Amino acid sequence: MDRALELALRGPVHGPNPRVGCVLLAPDGTRLGEGFHAGAGTPHAEAAAVAAAWSSGVDLRGSTAVVSLEPCAHTGRTGPCTRVLVEAGVGRVLHAVDDPNPVATGGAAQLRAAGLEVVGGVRRLEGEALLRTWLHALRSGRPFVTLKVATSLDGRVAAADGSSRWITSAEARADAHRRRAEVDAIVVGTGTALADDPALTARTTGGDLAAHQPLRVVVGMRDLPAAARLRGPGGELVQARTHDAGEVLAALGAREVRHVLVEGGPTLAAAFLGAGLVDEVHAYVAPVLLGAGPVAVGDLGVTTIGEALRLRTVSVQTVGPDVLLVAVPQRPAASTPDASDEPHGRPDATDLTVPPTGTGPMEES
Template sequence: MSSSETVVRAPSELGAMRRALEIARRGPANGPNPRVGCVLLGPDGEVLGEGWHRGAGTPHAEVAALTDAADRGASTRGATAVVTLEPCNHTGRTGPCSEALLAAGIARVVVSVQDPNRVAAGGAARLRAAGVDVETGLLADEGRALLGAWLPSVERGRPFVTLKIATSLDGRVAAADGSSRWITSEVSRHHAHDLRAEVDAIVVGTGTALIDDPSLTARNAAGELHGQQPLRVVVGHRDLPPDARLHGPGGELVHVRTHDPAQVLAQLAEREVRHVLVEGGPTLAAAFLAAGLVDEVHAYVAPVLLGSGRPAMADLGVTTIGDAVRLITRSVIPLGPDVLIVATVDTQSTTEEN
């Protein structure tokens, strides 16, 4: 249905979609599968059941909602399913949701976002072919925002890449003697650990691993490990010493022996990684930027001046201002004495200039 068409919709469907978006956020923010919520409505707009996807290998939102309706003793014959993502039409860890909805007698399906995954897509077409009334695009902006990094990862066929930088006001990540703890404040560091807990993998170069000896864990304010630990990825050919902190408790350690960012992402995609956090150092950051493989930048900037020391970015091959990598600022967040700048790469500007 095109956006120009007038839709006669029961008022309860809009509220049900907002509820579906709300409960979908209870699912994990990371992992190979998206956050999805579903609300089932009866002929009078009453809620028959609701459910959300709780992670890979668990029932999808539609099946969870159908189970909830059954537990309530509600019949779903002729009901409307309001779901944040197009019902899948393939068998993976679970069966196709399109078939589950048909078996339950669902007469109408309202979808926020169509599934860009060519393997799983086709649920709307399958339902329509069986005579189900299907509408797509309800609260589509909110639906896309809910999907976060999962959506561009599927659309681009590679993990979504966030580049994280913690720098002084004059763009240094370490002083002249190599010391870097701590440029940013404790508030910023806690925020960065929360970001780690939301991604699937953290990537650093062997240089950073050898110089800084990081653990690359996600910890809460009390210093305890988050329940979800990202994959810890080291990029480069040099070996890590056996006593490196990366060999300690935390997420699985993976050593990718290449300097090619595209190969790194390809190997992580095979592991169903959807969201990658590139943390360092300057050489790795420049390599990902130069390859056009950075989607988002998180720059923690401290009101500190060092004057010399290691820069936040290695050589990008920029010799004139017209070749600069342009970013679009999405938000500026105060964090104690620091600020966090969240920006995306201005690919349109780069294309126009080239």
């Protein structure tokens, strides 16, 4: 199973389908074939492993299939993995995680009905850790949400004059671009889109577009200019004309988006946090002090320390001279911020008492 999980990691992090690995074993433990799922439309891990074994002339009758996810019982762009295993003569199947997808679940029952021995829950915790964003999306009915902020040591996303390039280092920005290439969608508000004119692309360390480009989602009612960089090269532009964070996630979930990266300004961050829709926070913190300027998160309705939204630290790592703190909220915020005026993007300059600011130092120029 450890090898199956290792193989699963070769599949893409993004996309609607899970990362799955499969190892086929002879009764004496000899490895007969292995495979992984390379993304939507490609053979599933079980089919890839069977094909690899057959290409070497291996007889799979009586073999054991060790799979990181319960074999699917669904016919989509590819046939059901249960049929592949049964027709190959596999006699025993071990899997780590039960498939929660209502369309594909039931594989274990089908295999047992066909006379195969099936054992589930092998290395379940490791399997669930590998599939955490995909499993969350399937189990909760909405995408997994990562909120990214990039601030000075005193929590500012820009100076008082609105300048923000660059608070964090080139290393931190490169790390953020790598993480962009692993998600299905990046979300900002119209305020950010209009004031900063971001491209919201995922780029390599050399500055080129990464192979995978997430959807670029702009939340709010206002239109974008025809010449906006968001209309240029990169992922598909999606305009979510709503002020409701839940509606945004519902629309993206309907598109089989599994992982969303929220990169908007303070008001957008507060809207998702206040609605209890943030699953993980990535906070890049630079050893810089500004003393004034906009903060990373807008009003959460917290009036006393007892109402604070507390988070549990998952990891802390240095990225160049900066620090990346990864944490998960422990409970929803006490109340949802006021949604009366463009709650999911930053306000226009006319709404501000200080000059408009960007989404933070991660925004590309």
